Amino acid sequence: MVEFYGTEIASRLMLGTAQYPSPSVLADAFRRSGAGIATVSLRREGAGGGMGGGSSAGAGDAFWTLIRELGVSVLPNTAGCYSVKEAVTTAQMAREVFATPWIKLEVIGNADSLQPDPFATVEAARILCDEGFEVFPYMTDDLVLAERLVEAGCRVLMPWGAPIGSGLGLTNIYGLRALRAAFPDVTMVIDAGIGLPSHAVQAIEMGYDAILLNTAVAKAGDPAAMAEAMARAVEAGRLGYEADPMEPRDMAVPSTPVLGKAFLE
Amino acid sequence: MTIILNGEPTEVDATTIEAVLVELGYGDAPIATALNETFVPVAARAAAVVAPGDRLEVLSPRQGG
Numbered sequence: 001m002v003e004f005y006g007t008e009i010a011s012r013l014m015l016g017t018a019q020y021p022s023p024s025v026l027a028d029a030f031r032r033s034g035a036g037i038a039t040v041s042l043r044r045e046g047a048g049g050g051m052g053g054g055s056s057a058g059a060g061d062a063f064w065t066l067i068r069e070l071g072v073s074v075l076p077n078t079a080g081c082y083s084v085k086e087a088v089t090t091a092q093m094a095r096e097v098f099a100t101p102w103i104k105l106e107v108i109g110n111a112d113s114l115q116p117d118p119f120a121t122v123e124a125a126r127i128l129c130d131e132g133f134e135v136f137p138y139m140t141d142d143l144v145l146a147e148r149l150v151e152a153g154c155r156v157l158m159p160w161g162a163p164i165g166s167g168l169g170l171t172n173i174y175g176l177r178a179l180r181a182a183f184p185d186v187t188m189v190i191d192a193g194i195g196l197p198s199h200a201v202q203a204i205e206m207g208y209d210a211i212l213l214n215t216a217v218a219k220a221g222d223p224a225a226m227a228e229a230m231a232r233a234v235e236a237g238r239l240g241y242e243a244d245p246m247e248p249r250d251m252a253v254p255s256t257p258v259l260g261k262a263f264l265e
Numbered sequence: 266m267t268i269i270l271n272g273e274p275t276e277v278d279a280t281t282i283e284a285v286l287v288e289l290g291y292g293d294a295p296i297a298t299a300l301n302e303t304f305v306p307v308a309a310r311a312a313a314v315v316a317p318g319d320r321l322e323v324l325s326p327r328q329g330g
Contacts, residue, residue, distance in 0.1 A: 016330035026328075041329030042297065044271040044322065048290020060325020064295050067326070077329045085302065092304040093297035093324055164330070214330035 002209045004156055004187055005102070005134040009036040009073065012204060012234045014189065015227065016214025023066050025223050030070050033227035038072045039104055039212065041079050042094055075136060077104035082117070084124045091128055103128060104158070104191075106138045114164045114192075118145045122152055129153030138191050141175035143182055150186060157183065158191035158212065161203065165215045167195025170202055180207045197226075197233035204237025205245070266317040283310040285321065296325045 001008045015035040020026035030038065045060045067074060076094035081087040084107065091103040107124055109117030116138050122145070125135050129152055137149050141159045149157060159179055162168035170176055171193065180188060187210075190203040194213040203211050211234060220226035267274050268285070279285040282298055282305055298305045299322040305313045315321065 016328075018328035018330045020328075039329050041327045042324040043327040045291070045294060045296050045325035047270070047275075047323075048292060058294065060296065060327065061294050063328065064326040079329055089299055089302060089304050090324075092306075093299060096304075096306055097295055097297045097324070097326060 002187065004037075004136070007073070009210075010034075011036040011231065012210040012238060013200075013231050014039065014075065014210055014212040015217060016212070017063075017067065018214055019218035020223060023063075026218075027066065027070065028224040029217055029227040030072065032224040033217070033231045035227075035231070036072055037075050037212075038067055038070065039075045039077050039214070040067060040098065041077050042090060042097065073102075074098050074100060075102050075104050076100065077138075078106045078124075079104075080108070081106060082108050082120075084120050084127070087120070087124045088127050091124075091133060092131075095133065101132060101134045102136065103133050104136045104138060116140060116160075118142060118148075121145070122148045125149055125152040125154055136189070141172050141179050143175075143179055146179055146183060146186075150183065154186075156187045156189065158189040160192040161190045161199065162193025164192040166193055167216055168193055169195055169199035173202075173206075176203075176208075177206055194230075197229045200230050200233040201237040201240070204234050205240050207241055210234075268315055268318065269320045271321075271323060277315070280315055281311055282313040282315060282321065285315055286310070286323070291323065294325055296323050298323055 002012050011034045013033055013035045014037040015033055016039045076098045078087040078090045081090055087107045107117045107120040109115055121137055125137050128135050135154050136156045136158050137154055138158050139145055146157055161170040188208050189210045189212050190208050191212040194200055194211055195216050200211050217223050217227045277285050277288055279288045301320050
């Protein structure tokens with residue numbers, strides 16, 4: 001079980017809902033993953049006559065019906081927002097549509113790396129926490145940024161492992177380890193950069209409470225199989241973490257007893 | 266009058282958000298609205314006046330990461 005603002009979720013795997021080849025593939029991936037949380041977004045909805053931003057009418061309703069049928073908790077995001085105002089307004093709209101105080105706060109600062117803007121993220125987090133939101137901030141692995149976000153009222157932190165969609169894994173092991181150690185009472189999720197089950201295992205073995213990924217599953221040749229692989233990886237990582245792993249050593253130490261070995265020379 | 270609906274010029278007769286949504290056929294779609302970059306909750310749509318040139322955003326659930 002992992003707790004997010006008082007809500008206990010059975011799975012430590014959180015799954016995005018974008019980029020799947022079809023809605024049925026998305027649904028299969030979710031079922032195989034056992035994920036308890038799905039990230040979602042808000043986008044322009046076309047009018048009944050097809051007008052308004054080129055989006056087809058009814059697309060939102062169809063998607064929302066699909067997600068509700070999965071029986072998972074939803075975590076709306078503010079993906080694509082570049083300013084505090086834009087992110088706060090999007091969060092307010094998401095709270096109404098999805099009927100949840102949860103918001104995955106993304107305020108992007110750089111279009112190439114999709115690196116979050118730390119200053120705007122803190123400012124938006126303050127506003128949203130004051131308005132009663134339960135904020136899941138997408139952030140880098142910066143320790144001071146984490147402190148500011150906790151001060152703002154965040155009880156969940158979501159540092160990236162690597163840039164969104166890169167699949168590079170955990171690119172700053174030292175920083176992520178230090179961050180985990182600095183906030184033992186905060187629920188921490190590795191968000192973005194996970195490409196392989198081994199990356200997921202590594203994150204959870206380090207003591208991270210959960211991982212959030214999307215592209216690694218949606219863009220796999222067999223999304224449902226990869227979803228299950230990620231779920232097993234997360235379970236293995238947690239078991240390993242709870243089993244109190246040995247300390248690594250630089251020198252070899254024989255595992256077979258030396259005492260009692262025959263002299264046969 | 267012409268308003269900017271989701272970034273596109275759109276002709277409407279209605280003068281409140283609630284009436285505009287009815288006129289454009291949104292029906293019971295799960296949507297949230299913002300007028301000139303400010304969130305307008307469901308309860309405030311009937312009183313929210315729309316003027317020529319106003320920017321109305323109508324958003325609904327979509328895939329997200």
